[in-house]
Every structure is written in C-alpha cells, then in structure tokens.
Amino acid sequence: MTPSWKSPREGAWAVAEAETRYGPQVALVIVDLQNDFADPSGSLSVRGGAAIVPLVNVEIERALAAGSAVAYTQDWHPAHTPHFAQDGGMWPVHCVGETWGAQLHPDLSVRGPVVRKGIHGEDGYSGFSMRNPSGGMSVPTELDSTLAQGGVRRLVVCGLATDYCVKATALDGVRLGYETAVLLAAVRAVDLKAGDGEAALDGLAAAGVILVGAREAAS
Numbered sequence: 001m002t003p004s005w006k007s008p009r010e011g012a013w014a015v016a017e018a019e020t021r022y023g024p025q026v027a028l029v030i031v032d033l034q035n036d037f038a039d040p041s042g043s044l045s046v047r048g049g050a051a052i053v054p055l056v057n058v059e060i061e062r063a064l065a066a067g068s069a070v071a072y073t074q075d076w077h078p079a080h081t082p083h084f085a086q087d088g089g090m091w092p093v094h095c096v097g098e099t100w101g102a103q104l105h106p107d108l109s110v111r112g113p114v115v116r117k118g119i120h121g122e123d124g125y126s127g128f129s130m131r132n133p134s135g136g137m138s139v140p141t142e143l144d145s146t147l148a149q150g151g152v153r154r155l156v157v158c159g160l161a162t163d164y165c166v167k168a169t170a171l172d173g174v175r176l177g178y179e180t181a182v183l184l185a186a187v188r189a190v191d192l193k194a195g196d197g198e199a200a201l202d203g204l205a206a207a208g209v210i211l212v213g214a215r216e217a218a219s
C-alpha cells in the first residue's frame with residue numbers, strides 16, 4: 001500500500017518507516033564509497049566513512065527487496081587532472097583509476113550499475129554531471145539516463161562525502177526533477193572547514209531535499 005502523504009515536498013515516502021521508503025520508482029544512489037574516501041588509510045579519508053558501509057548494505061537489501069534500483073557512483077581520475085592540487089586544483093591525489101584507492105570499499109555490496117565520473121580528467125562532484133576542465137562546461141554522466149530508463153522518480157542518496165559529492169548529487173537530483181532524499185545516518189562530511197557538513201545539509205534542505213533521520217546522525 002502507498003503510504004499516505006500530503007505533498008511530495010513533505011517527503012513522507014522517505015521519512016516514514018524504512019520499509020516503506022523503497023518501491024519500483026525509487027532508486028538508491030550510493031555515492032563514492034571508495035577506499036580513498038572510506039578507508040582510514042585512504043588519501044582523502046573521511047572520518048567515520050567506513051562505519052556507514054554496514055548501514056548502506058542494509059539499505060541496499062531493503063531497496064532490492066522492494067523492487068528499487070540500486071546505483072553506485074565512483075570517482076575515477078587519471079593520474080593528472082585539474083581536480084588535483086598537484087595540477088592546480090584543490091584535492092590531494094585520490095581515486096586514480098585502476099588503483100586500490102579508486103576501488104569500491106571491499107565490504108560494500110555491489111548489486112547494480114556503477115557510474116564512473118572524472119574518467120577523462122573532468123572536475124566536479126555530482127554523480128549526474130561533471131565539469132569539462134577546459135571551458136567549465138557541464139557534461140552529463142549516464143546516471144540520469146540509466147535511472148530514467150527504469151522509470152525512477154525518487155532518489156535516496158547516501159555515501160561520501162556530505163559536503164561535496166553527496167550534496168552535488170542530491171542537488172542535481174532535484175534539478176533533474178527527482179524527489180530526492182538523503183539518509184543522514186549513511187553520509188559523512190569531509191569538513192575541510194568545521195561546519196561544512198552542517199552547512200551542506202542546510203543547503204540541501206533549502207533546495208527541497210528531504211533529510212531522513214537526525215542531523216547528529218550525519219557526523
């Protein structure tokens with residue numbers, strides 16, 4: 001039975017019991033749950049990143065049991081890209097294609113398509129779009145077309161990191177017309193500056209993203 005809700009914006013589909021969160025029109029999108037972000041020895045390790053993997057696996061089982069699609073994003077860079085500090089960007093070298101750091105966390109259950117971003121040196125954070133390093137033009141990944149083909153209307157987003165790729169992916173989800181929810185217990189922030197993660201959640205809420213769970217769960 002469809003849960004009763006007054007308007008999509010109120011997001012009751014997402015915040016009701018976890019068992020009612022998923023269905024055929026919902027996709028669970030797992031952002032960048034890769035060694036360089038999730039493992040404590042990763043080059044861009046996010047505090048608490050590995051701790052969300054078991055929670056994400058539970059969500060994957062719930063989603064699949066309810067007929068939802070499950071999709072993964074994977075940061076996948078060449079050895080040199082304007083995304084990296086050594087090449088003029090802002091990040092330490094991370095998630096270089098074919099390296100351990102780029103691999104999805106070994107404990108993560110992989111049960112759906114994996115969408116790679118940055119393969120050709122693109123910059124940007126969203127699972128849906130990348131920025132061409134020359135000219136800054138936005139180029140789509142195949143995530144939107146993959147989900148749209150499956151009739152997906154709603155997204156449940158989790159993974160790493162709250163203040164970059166989770167935020168950008170969820171904002172793009174709203175922009176593309178998906179009702180979008182973020183699972184606070186299954187995201188963690190880089191917090192380059194203290195409070196970045198909190199500010200990201202504020203921005204997501206202001207954009208109409210449904211925040212599922214307690215704010216404290218996201219830190």
Ligand SMILES: [Zn+2]
Pocket residue numbers: 075076077083094095118
């Ligand atoms: Zn990256």
